[in-house]
Amino acid sequence: MKKICSVVGARPQFIKLAVVSRVLRKHYHEVLIHTGQHYDHNMSDVFFEEMDIPKPDYNLGVSGGSHGQMTGQMLMKLEEVFLNEKPDMVLLFGDTNSTMAAALAAVKLHIPICHVEAGNRFGTLESPEEVNRTVTDHLSAINLPCTDSSLVFLEKEGLGEKSTVVGDPMYDAFCYYTERLDGSELTEIQDFAGNTVTLPEKFYYMTCHRQENTDTDEKLDGIFSAMEALPYPTVYPVHPRNHNRAERLCNAKGYKNIILTLPVGYKTSISLVNKAEKIVTDSGGVQREAFFAGKPCVTVLDFVVWPETMHDGCNVLAKPNKEDILTKLSREVIFDPAYQPFGDGHSAEKIVKIMKEYLA
Numbered sequence: 001m002k003k004i005c006s007v008v009g010a011r012p013q014f015i016k017l018a019v020v021s022r023v024l025r026k027h028y029h030e031v032l033i034h035t036g037q038h039y040d041h042n043m044s045d046v047f048f049e050e051m052d053i054p055k056p057d058y059n060l061g062v063s064g065g066s067h068g069q070m071t072g073q074m075l076m077k078l079e080e081v082f083l084n085e086k087p088d089m090v091l092l093f094g095d096t097n098s099t100m101a102a103a104l105a106a107v108k109l110h111i112p113i114c115h116v117e118a119g120n121r122f123g124t125l126e127s128p129e130e131v132n133r134t135v136t137d138h139l140s141a142i143n144l145p146c147t148d149s150s151l152v153f154l155e156k157e158g159l160g161e162k163s164t165v166v167g168d169p170m171y172d173a174f175c176y177y178t179e180r181l182d183g184s185e186l187t188e189i190q191d192f193a194g195n196t197v198t199l200p201e202k203f204y205y206m207t208c209h210r211q212e213n214t215d216t217d218e219k220l221d222g223i224f225s226a227m228e229a230l231p232y233p234t235v236y237p238v239h240p241r242n243h244n245r246a247e248r249l250c251n252a253k254g255y256k257n258i259i260l261t262l263p264v265g266y267k268t269s270i271s272l273v274n275k276a277e278k279i280v281t282d283s284g285g286v287q288r289e290a291f292f293a294g295k296p297c298v299t300v301l302d303f304v305v306w307p308e309t310m311h312d313g314c315n316v317l318a319k320p321n322k323e324d325i326l327t328k329l330s331r332e333v334i335f336d337p338a339y340q341p342f343g344d345g346h347s348a349e350k351i352v353k354i355m356k357e358y359l360a
Helices: 011-024 045-050 067-085 097-108 128-139 148-156 169-178 217-228 240-253 266-275 284-293 307-313 322-329 347-359
Strands: 003-008 029-034 089-093 113-116 142-144 204-207 234-237 258-261 279-281 297-299 315-317
Touching: 003 011, 003 067, 003 097, 011 029, 011 045, 011 089, 011 169, 011 266, 011 284, 011 347, 029 067, 045 266, 067 097, 089 097, 089 347, 097 113, 097 128, 113 128, 113 347, 142 347, 169 266, 169 284, 169 347, 204 217, 204 266, 217 240, 217 258, 217 279, 217 322, 240 258, 266 284, 279 284, 284 297, 284 307, 284 315, 297 322, 307 315
Parallel strands: 003 029, 003 089, 089 113, 113 142, 204 234, 204 279, 234 258, 279 297, 297 315
Antiparallel strands: none
């Protein structure tokens, strides 16, 4: 049986891995490598537990530091693992430092790379994710974009011949796990003190973790002031690195309409998405999940991540200030059920089929 090394390191990759690994292991010996990029229990372990992802064969324990430090440490450790395991292919997801480090390590050892979620382009190299994904796409033997728009970018860069649209494994996961929700997920949400949070009947759901939105009080407070002004409370699971600033701002301004919680697992997150009135996020994954659930979304970013979600105004961009966010949230949105740009919920099978054809 041929060997595939799958490399993950962050929350969105764990979600994609969950559905792809389930199919991959029927045909290949999978060696699972966790770089450690997301190491907090609520950002990592809980995903493996609740999504039945096999325990990693390797945990490299690389987290923190600058982009260069993190990528360099991962590159060295991944090279050592690849030399030891001698895989027939390396499977990568998305656009994290873990992705690019694995691509560099693999290509220098002449190991073919399969890149899932290839081709997304934001249009700016100021985004570290843009750098990671572009480098990985050009080093990969197989590029598997989720959507037609991503394929167009790959074709413009001369990568069309090794690229095939397969749909979005995030959509696979959303469909699979939404069907298995039983309501208990929402009773497990905890505040910073570890107390169980009782959710209001109606609420908004927000995720906000990107450095450009959380690195100053002014920008984060611009977002908070908008959420405070809404008619229903906002549930905000806070990324560990933003914990202190978020808590300090809410206390200083006396905000009562924002419910700060610890990070939540995948099932809890999609349950919140499904039950929320509307979504505010700076996450590429959550804006897609809002689209999957038919929930109006405001994305606090300066660039489009997934143009498909912007169809008919289902998702719109906003600046990190109160007036713009409230204006964008007030719009009426109608979702077209016939518009399904992220596939049919079976991308994992297509991904493994293409890998098999390449390795035959």
